[in-house]
Amino acid sequence: MYDFGSIVGHEQIIEHLQSAIKMGKVSHAYIINGEKGMGKKTIAYTFAKTLQCGEAATNSCNTCKSCLQVESGNHPDVISVTHEKLSIGVDDIRVQVNGDIAIKPYSGPYKIYIIDDADKMTEQAQNALLKTIEEPPAYAIIILLTTNSSKLLPTILSRCVMLNLKPVSSDAIKENLMKEYNVPDYMASMSATFSQGILGRAIRYASSEEFTQSKEEVLHLLKYIDDMELYEIMEAIKKLSTHKLEINDYLDLMILWYRDILMFKVTKNPNLLLFKEEYKFISEQARKKDYEGIENIIIAMNKAKIRLNANVNFDTVMELMLLTLKEN
Known part of the structure; x- marks a missing residue:
């Protein structure tokens, strides 16, 4: 479930996002940067779900129509930008973002675009996205997920709020493995130790x-x-x-x-x-x-x-x- 309360670690980033929601200072563009398995997607979709929630609070209610749509991957205003090739090309951005963003949200207060593997965008694709980031509609939010944010153009980096994920403590990972996945103590301890603070990797090891x-x-x-x-x-x-x-x-x-x-x-x-x-x-x-x-x-x-x-x-x-x- 996409819920701030169930995210392991990343307390400062969660606090930043919840504070932005509470104070009405949500940015139009974010970069969530971290290694594979650190929880970039979970944070992005939890943020999107909370923003679209009918309760308008700093955490999602998990019961309204909007929350259920995000959980099932069917929310019309939370768009996952996909790509079929190794890189994200200019046409992917033009069709899925630039060509769609002018249409107002169908049901939620925001229209949120989540671009996974954003560091795989070609330079042309990044330049096409830059125009949208520079002058987005008031309801638009773009979230870029990267494992290497240095591959993004400086002009994009300067216009986004950067959220760098840090390794989670071994103790927190071990506790999560035992509580949520019923992993035995020894296996949880070993998986947490060798995961280097990456929960997704620890889950993969333990399973x-x-x-x-x-x-x-x-x-x-x-x-x-x-x-x-x-x-x-x-x-x-x-x-x-x-x-x-x-x-x-x-x-x-x-x-x-x-x-x-x-x-x-x-x-x-x-x-x-x-x-x-x-x-x-x-x-x-x-x-x-x-x-x-x-x-x-x-x-x-x-x-x-x-x-x-x-x-x-x-x-x-x-x-x-x-x-x-x-x-x-």
């Missing part, structure tokens, strides 16, 4: 029967990676990619491993490790590797994630990453 097994496979690879040949590592990663979790999840686990190595190299404190039970292997790798090498590996893995998200060939991406890994 995957393969997560524990896959985590062990990743750990086996990382513990013995220095003694493996390049083709052996490649085969191991290909095997991982056939499981239910996304390849980015495995790369995240690998990045956390090397961050643990870096953390231990700096602090020598095993209590700060995520992979505490693997202290023996982490301390040994920390002793062998230098700071620059570890940082190069983490950078290479983050680059691999970016390339995979841009649909670069899987084998090519992995080979480039593994070469850096073996070199360091």
Whole structure:
């Protein structure tokens, strides 16, 4: 359910949005920026639902016709801008936003456009949207959801209220998993720890029967990676990619491993490790590797994630990453 009271974390952003509603100072354009799984859509639709609610309060009533329409995805004045191609083109914006926004709301006080993957807009599409953001009708609100707001034009950034989502505490995520999803204590704790403050990721981990097994496979690879040949590592990663979790999840686990190595190299404190039970292997790798090498590996893995998200060939991406890994 889209409800401010059920959102985990993001208290400052919720307070900002509710305050804007209460004081009648709602902006015509917002950017909600954060990693996948942080709750951008939930916040956007909760905000839209509250604005359209017949009770006109700082939280939705969840019972009026408007609230029920938003929940079912059928509210005529809450429009989800879609795209079929990898990028959002100028025609997508012209047809779904610019060509529609002049029509007054059918039933609600506002007409709200939610553009997911807004950082995938082409420059032409952004320029087309900019004209609408600069001179919107009084009833119009545009909400852009991004994982990388720096890809938006400075002119768009300057005309929107920026809301950057921050990681949620592990304790809050664990509590939510146990309360809302009936996840056992140990699994909730592990999923929360490795989610890095991203609730959606924690839910995915907790609901995957393969997560524990896959985590062990990743750990086996990382513990013995220095003694493996390049083709052996490649085969191991290909095997991982056939499981239910996304390849980015495995790369995240690998990045956390090397961050643990870096953390231990700096602090020598095993209590700060995520992979505490693997202290023996982490301390040994920390002793062998230098700071620059570890940082190069983490950078290479983050680059691999970016390339995979841009649909670069899987084998090519992995080979480039593994070469850096073996070199360091």
